[in-house]
Amino acid sequence: MTVLVKQRYGEQRRAGVLRVIHEAYFGYERGILGVAAFTLFLVLWEGLARGWWADLLHIGALRVKPIMLSSPSTIAATAWQMYFVTGEIWRDLGFSGLEFLLALLVAAVLGIPAGLIAGRYRDLSYAVDPLLNALNATPQVALVPLVVLWMGAGLGARVFIIALLMIVPLMINSFAAMRTVEPKYLTLAHSFDASEWTVFRTIILPAATPFLLVGTRLAIGRGMIGVVVGEIYGAPVGVGFMINQAGQTFQTAKVFVGVLTIVVAGLVLSEAVRRVERRTERWRPTQAQEQQP
Amino acid sequence: MSLPVTVGGDAPGIHRSRPAAALRGRRFFIGAGTIIGLLALWEAVADVGLVNPMLISSPSRVVAAGIEPFASGDIWQDINVSAREFVWGYLSAIAIGIPLGLATGCYKRADYVCGPFIDMLNAVPRVTFLPILILWFGIGIWSKVAVAFLGAVIPIAIATHTGVRTNEARFIRVARSFCASRFKLLTSIILPGTVPYLFTGLKYGAGRALLGVVVGEIYASTAGIGHMISDAANLFDTSTVFLGVALFMAAGVTVTALLNRIEQHFDRWRPEMQRR
Numbered sequence: 001m002t003v004l005v006k007q008r009y010g011e012q013r014r015a016g017v018l019r020v021i022h023e024a025y026f027g028y029e030r031g032i033l034g035v036a037a038f039t040l041f042l043v044l045w046e047g048l049a050r051g052w053w054a055d056l057l058h059i060g061a062l063r064v065k066p067i068m069l070s071s072p073s074t075i076a077a078t079a080w081q082m083y084f085v086t087g088e089i090w091r092d093l094g095f096s097g098l099e100f101l102l103a104l105l106v107a108a109v110l111g112i113p114a115g116l117i118a119g120r121y122r123d124l125s126y127a128v129d130p131l132l133n134a135l136n137a138t139p140q141v142a143l144v145p146l147v148v149l150w151m152g153a154g155l156g157a158r159v160f161i162i163a164l165l166m167i168v169p170l171m172i173n174s175f176a177a178m179r180t181v182e183p184k185y186l187t188l189a190h191s192f193d194a195s196e197w198t199v200f201r202t203i204i205l206p207a208a209t210p211f212l213l214v215g216t217r218l219a220i221g222r223g224m225i226g227v228v229v230g231e232i233y234g235a236p237v238g239v240g241f242m243i244n245q246a247g248q249t250f251q252t253a254k255v256f257v258g259v260l261t262i263v264v265a266g267l268v269l270s271e272a273v274r275r276v277e278r279r280t281e282r283w284r285p286t287q288a289q290e291q292q293p
Numbered sequence: 294m295s296l297p298v299t300v301g302g303d304a305p306g307i308h309r310s311r312p313a314a315a316l317r318g319r320r321f322f323i324g325a326g327t328i329i330g331l332l333a334l335w336e337a338v339a340d341v342g343l344v345n346p347m348l349i350s351s352p353s354r355v356v357a358a359g360i361e362p363f364a365s366g367d368i369w370q371d372i373n374v375s376a377r378e379f380v381w382g383y384l385s386a387i388a389i390g391i392p393l394g395l396a397t398g399c400y401k402r403a404d405y406v407c408g409p410f411i412d413m414l415n416a417v418p419r420v421t422f423l424p425i426l427i428l429w430f431g432i433g434i435w436s437k438v439a440v441a442f443l444g445a446v447i448p449i450a451i452a453t454h455t456g457v458r459t460n461e462a463r464f465i466r467v468a469r470s471f472c473a474s475r476f477k478l479l480t481s482i483i484l485p486g487t488v489p490y491l492f493t494g495l496k497y498g499a500g501r502a503l504l505g506v507v508v509g510e511i512y513a514s515t516a517g518i519g520h521m522i523s524d525a526a527n528l529f530d531t532s533t534v535f536l537g538v539a540l541f542m543a544a545g546v547t548v549t550a551l552l553n554r555i556e557q558h559f560d561r562w563r564p565e566m567q568r569r
Contacts, residue, residue: 033405041410068428126323131331137549138542139500139507142519145526146534150348225418229508232424240421247424255428259421266416 070252078253103162111170119178162226166219173215177208350531358532375517382441383502390446394453419443437509444501452494456487492556
């Protein structure tokens with residue numbers, strides 16, 4: 001105890017200019033350290049292209065030439081070029097976004113009702129449970145070559161792949177949501193002869209919403225995988241296609257622009273869902289199933 | 294309108310209370326029946342010729358496609374390559390991810406420095422980096438190891454971090470007031486409290502590492518199960534594609550089951566207080 005007291009006392013005794021600096025630093029320590037680390041990272045990276053530590057690139061299995069590494073300044077210039085001068089990325093971005101939205105729509109329209117209905121009836125839930133587990137354990141991206149075989153390289157094939165990846169977390173979470181519905185409420189509703197629709201609207205839906213949101217967040221994450229994988233494996237357009245093509249022609253800066261575009265899209269989307277989730281947090285009953293392989 | 298006499302009785306849609314053993318039996322039979330039924334349906338659709346079996350294959354054809362490579366032993370080389378990629382990527386992710394998570398969880402400055410990078414990587418599917426990693430490491434095993442590592446390290450680090458942060462503050466205060474050493478604090482309070490989170494992260498990470506291997510091999514490789522799938526798809530050999538998918542599925546299930554086992558073992562020595 002005495003040690004603690006002394007430490008606290010010592011901190012308080014600093015005075016004058018030192019104290020101002022001290023407070024300014026510790027008030028914004030998080031931001032200062034974060035920005036400093038990021039800046040250091042960028043400087044080190046830039047240096048790998050033109051600084052004296054560029055020789056470090058030839059260690060072990062790493063056979064990296066500066067052209068493969070690009071540099072922050074080159075990437076920034078390329079991004080500017082692609083977004084505002086030639087505008088070539090907008091087409092890719094538009095197609096990727098379209099695929100993503102269509103797939104989310106398909107997956108939500110099919111997956112959520114299917115999961116809820118399967119969870120509602122006991123025997124049906126026994127039938128669906130092992131199937132969902134099997135589907136969840138399968139890396140569905142391994143089916144991508146097959147889907148391309150079936151449906152070609154068009155928009156439909158990619159929407160199918162993305163929706164396939166998205167539907168699993170949506171179904172699992174709506175399925176799990178049904179199990180958390182208080183059985184007493186259902187008994188009560190039943191004893192008052194409530195119709196199935198009323199039960200769904202007034203009891204099931206409010207209880208399931210948090211789970212559905214978690215499912216949506218997971219589905220968005222998986223959907224981004226679907227967009228990238230679906231597009232780098234045989235697609236004529238899209239951000240993933242652009243990344244793939246740039247990679248094969250050693251235009252590393254373009255690859256990074258594509259990756260950063262996806263980073264930004266991912267951050268925006270997950271932040272949006274988290275906002276909605278936070279609103280419903282107050283009446284969240286229990287933790288939804290977050291696991292997925 | 295008649296009120297039901299037996300509350301919780303045989304109302305449709307309400308989970309009835311029956312002896313647990315009977316329900317378990319029913320559950321098993323319905324579950325197994327559904328899977329067998331669907332496989333039979335798949336087989337029938339292909340055999341009757343409703344859909345060209347060349348496109349959708351069928352269970353019997355998948356088994357038939359599996360016999361030859363397993364008998365001749367050709368497939369073991371592919372399995373070996375995929376397994377090596379997975380194991381190296383996953384183990385290195387554990388070796389880096391857990392200490393990273395512990396560091397960012399225990400020291401706020403480490404969190405301030407590493408947090409932005411981890412968050413950024415977390416927001417993007419790491420398979421996006423595949424074209425770059427292929428450029429850097431070539432199309433051999435190391436690019437897949439790298440993408441599997443990247444896939445797994447982030448969830449493991451985040452789960453460990455969360456586990457440390459959700460440690461009971463009271464326990465730490467008590468330990469501190471009894472002048473427990475840092476090492477003692479770590480081994481007897483922080484680590485045991487982190488275990489459940491850690492295993493969630495490990496399972497999630499295993500899935501991500503497997504995903505990395507699959508995508509990496511399908512995208513560009515010279516060997517491995519993903520390579521087998523991609524090759525077979527190009528030759529319209531759907532049976533072999535499904536064989537590969539089944540192998541990946543088996544791998545995923547095995548790893549998850551293994552981790553569940555280990556988790557149970559760890560759960561046993563967790564202090565009673567944490568379980569509540």
